[in-house]
Each structure stands twice: as structure tokens, then as C-alpha cells.
Amino acid sequence: MFYNYLEKKLEDLKLQDNFRELKNHKKNYILNFSSNDYLNLNSDRELKNNFLESINIEEISFGSSGSRLLGGNYNEIINFEESIDKIFKKKSLVFNSGYDANTTVLETFYKKGDVIFTDRYNHASIYDGALHSGVKIIRYKHLDYQDLEKKLKKHRNSYENSLIITESIYSMDGDIVDLNEIIRLKNEFNSQCYLDEAHSYGVLGYGLAYSHSVVEEIDFIMLGLGKGGGSNGGILILNNISKEYIVNKGRKFIYTTSSSPIQTSWNHYIFKKIPDFKEKRKKLELLKLLVYKKLKEKNIDTISSEQIISIVIGDNKKTIDLAQKLGEKGYLVHPIKEPTVPKGRSCLRLTLNSNMEYKDIIIFIEELSNELKNDNKI
Numbered sequence: 001m002f003y004n005y006l007e008k009k010l011e012d013l014k015l016q017d018n019f020r021e022l023k024n025h026k027k028n029y030i031l032n033f034s035s036n037d038y039l040n041l042n043s044d045r046e047l048k049n050n051f052l053e054s055i056n057i058e059e060i061s062f063g064s065s066g067s068r069l070l071g072g073n074y075n076e077i078i079n080f081e082e083s084i085d086k087i088f089k090k091k092s093l094v095f096n097s098g099y100d101a102n103t104t105v106l107e108t109f110y111k112k113g114d115v116i117f118t119d120r121y122n123h124a125s126i127y128d129g130a131l132h133s134g135v136k137i138i139r140y141k142h143l144d145y146q147d148l149e150k151k152l153k154k155h156r157n158s159y160e161n162s163l164i165i166t167e168s169i170y171s172m173d174g175d176i177v178d179l180n181e182i183i184r185l186k187n188e189f190n191s192q193c194y195l196d197e198a199h200s201y202g203v204l205g206y207g208l209a210y211s212h213s214v215v216e217e218i219d220f221i222m223l224g225l226g227k228g229g230g231s232n233g234g235i236l237i238l239n240n241i242s243k244e245y246i247v248n249k250g251r252k253f254i255y256t257t258s259s260s261p262i263q264t265s266w267n268h269y270i271f272k273k274i275p276d277f278k279e280k281r282k283k284l285e286l287l288k289l290l291v292y293k294k295l296k297e298k299n300i301d302t303i304s305s306e307q308i309i310s311i312v313i314g315d316n317k318k319t320i321d322l323a324q325k326l327g328e329k330g331y332l333v334h335p336i337k338e339p340t341v342p343k344g345r346s347c348l349r350l351t352l353n354s355n356m357e358y359k360d361i362i363i364f365i366e367e368l369s370n371e372l373k374n375d376n377k378i
């Protein structure tokens with residue numbers, strides 16, 4: 001019975017063109033639009049060599065040997081947090097993933113009787129943390145501050161604590177939050193606010209809050225290290241009392257082996273180098289401008305404005321077919337389907353990285369335009 005049930009559920013997904021498989025992607029694509037390594041840190045040989053020269057391979061460990069409270073609180077992680085604290089002038093905590101950092105804040109600080117106001121397109125980890133915490137979840141329309149205000153007016157006072165949660169650059173739609181609006185509403189409605197910077201760390205230097213000098217006004221900032229940071233892990237920036245509370249009560253912080261010293265050293269190395277990646281950021285910006293200009297010339301619609309570009313197709317099957325055709329032409333493009341995006345909003349998600357060549361982008365948009373025309377999409 002147990003396996004029959006699973007088989008039936010998987011069959012349903014296949015019928016809906018929504019079955020997922022782990023594929024081994026070959027490396028020799030003309031353009032890889034599915035990598036979140038926006039600054040291409042992982043193919044920067046010089047950077048990697050310099051990092052390896054900066055560590056003492058005889059002494060550094062490849063495993064942390066324990067959780068942070070039990071033997072896994074080693075020099076490299078303490079030094080890393082001290083560096084972060086100096087830059088952000090707040091406290092920090094390193095997590096094994098952005099997922100753990102996001103869920104920890106929701107699960108540790110919020111409970112039944114509290115409320116969170118979450119942009120409806122926020123990442124799954126935010127929903128998972130909220131569901132686990134028992135907090136009341138109120139979704140507002142994507143980047144719609146009037147809708148958020150309306151919902152705060154209606155519901156805020158019925159709950160004890162209130163948290164407004166947003167991403168900075170949106171992971172699927174590739175648009176960007178207006179932080180001033182979020183901070184205004186947080187202050188007006190006596191709430192805390194949470195900023196997920198998974199897709200802006202690196203791309204916007206130390207992130208959107210830091211570059212807008214509003215770190216102090218945001219209760220929790222999550223810097224994801226797995227994308228523009230070219231690595232793995234997540235950092236929470238928070239005040240001292242919240243840090244102490246997580247160290248005492250945050251189950252995903254307490255009950256897990258901390259990341260390895262070698263990994264932490266790479267994260268720290270990249271963190272210190274963030275201001276030096278100006279050329280990479282400039283190239284990414286120029287690529288972005290080129291893509292949006294070319295899409296416009298070809299009448300291809302997108303709601304995106306950042307380094308993630310979403311072309312909404314709508315139907316699962318059509319999106320998969322388009323991605324496959326582009327793949328046959330040498331472009332790795334992932335079809336994104338529900339539940340990652342809402343039903344009926346399947347899209348091609350194109351992520352840019354600073355190693356791409358302008359000429360390849362121009363040819364790709366020509367190919368994309370031809371495929372969309374064949375499909376009557378433009």
C-alpha cells in the first residue's frame with residue numbers, strides 16, 4: 001500500500017508534466033543560464049589558487065567534528081563572524097545553509113498568536129519555517145506595498161508580535177524590493193522585518209540593505225552564500241539579544257554539525273574580497289543592460305529587472321519543450337514549474353553570470369525569439 005501510494009502520486013506528477021528528475025548536466029554548453037554563481041567565483045582559477053595559498057593545508061580541518069556548542073566552534077568560524085560583525089556593525093551567526101537560517105528565525109522567534117506578513121512569492125524556506133512555528137501567515141501581493149499596508153491595517157493589532165518578510169532580489173521573478181517602503185511600514189505598524197538577500201549577496205556587494213545603509217533598521221538579514229557567494233551556507237545579521245536567543249533556542253543552529261573549517265575559510269575569504277569584485281559586478285551590469293535591450297527589441301516580455309530574467313510561458317509542457325529545444329541548440333535553461341512558481345506561471349528562468357560573452361547573448365536572444373515565434377508566444 002505504502003509504495004503503491006507513492007507510485008500513484010509520481011504518476012500524477014508525470015501526467016501534469018511536473019515530474020522532477022536529477023540530471024547530470026554536461027559542462028560544454030555555449031551558455032549556462034541555470035547557475036546562480038553570478039560572479040563566476042567557481043571558475044576563477046586565480047581566485048581559487050590564491051585562496052589555497054592563503055590556508056595552511058597541514059593544519060586546516062575538512063570536518064568541524066561537532067555542533068557549535070559542542071566542539072564545532074573553531075577559530076575559522078569565530079574569526080569569520082568577527083569580520084562580519086565589523087562590516088555590518090551588528091552581530092552575526094553562520095548557518096550551514098540559507099534554508100536553515102530562514103527557518104530558524106521563523107521557528108525560534110514566532111509562535112501561535114503572532115503574525116507574519118510575507119510577499120506571496122517568498123522562498124519555500126520562509127513558508128516552511130512559518131508553517132512549523134504555528135504563526136499566522138498573511139500573504140501580500142508581490143512587491144505591492146499598498147496591499148501590504150491594507151493587510152497590516154486590518155490584521156496587525158489582532159496579534160502580539162508581527163514580522164514583515166521580503167527578499168531583496170526575487171529568486172524567480174528577478175525584480176527588486178523597495179526597502180524604504182518596507183522600513184516605513186515596519187515602523188508604522190510596530191513590526192520587525194526580515195530581508196532575505198540570497199540573490200543579492202555578491203551581486204550588490206554586501207547586499208541591498210548594506211548598500212542602502214539601512215542595516216540598522218532591519219531586524220534580520222540573511223546573506224545566502226550559495227549563489228553570488230560562490231559557496232554554501234547562510235549568514236544571519238541580527239542584534240545581540242537575538243543572537244543569544246538563537247544560540248540557546250534555535251534548534252537548527254544547535255542540533256547540527258557546524259560547517260567545515262575549509263568551507264568556512266573559503267566563505268570568509270570571499271567575504272573579505274567582496275569589495276574587490278567591482279569588475280565582475282560591472283560586467284554583470286553591462287550584460288544585464290544588453291539582455292533587457294535585446295528582449296525589448298524582440299518584443300519578449302519580462303517582469304524582471306535584475307540578473308535573473310523570467311520569461312513566463314504559463315503552461316508546463318510548453319515551458320519544458322522550449323527549454324529542451326534551447327538545450328539542443330547548446331543553451332542550458334531550466335523550465336520552472338509549480339510549486340516553485342504559482343500554477344499557470346511556468347517560466348524559463350535565465351540567470352546571467354559575469355563570464356558570459358556579449359556576442360553569445362545576442363545570438364541566444366535571436367534563437368529564443370525564433371523559438372517563441374514558432375510557439376506563437378510573440
Ligand SMILES: Cc1ncc(COP(=O)(O)O)c(C=O)c1O
Pocket residue numbers: 097098099100102123125167171196198199224225226232233234
Ligand atoms: C530566496 C532564497 N532564500 C533562501 C534560499 C535557501 O538558501 P540555501 O540554498 O543556502 O539553503 C534560496 C535558495 O534556493 C533562495 O533562493
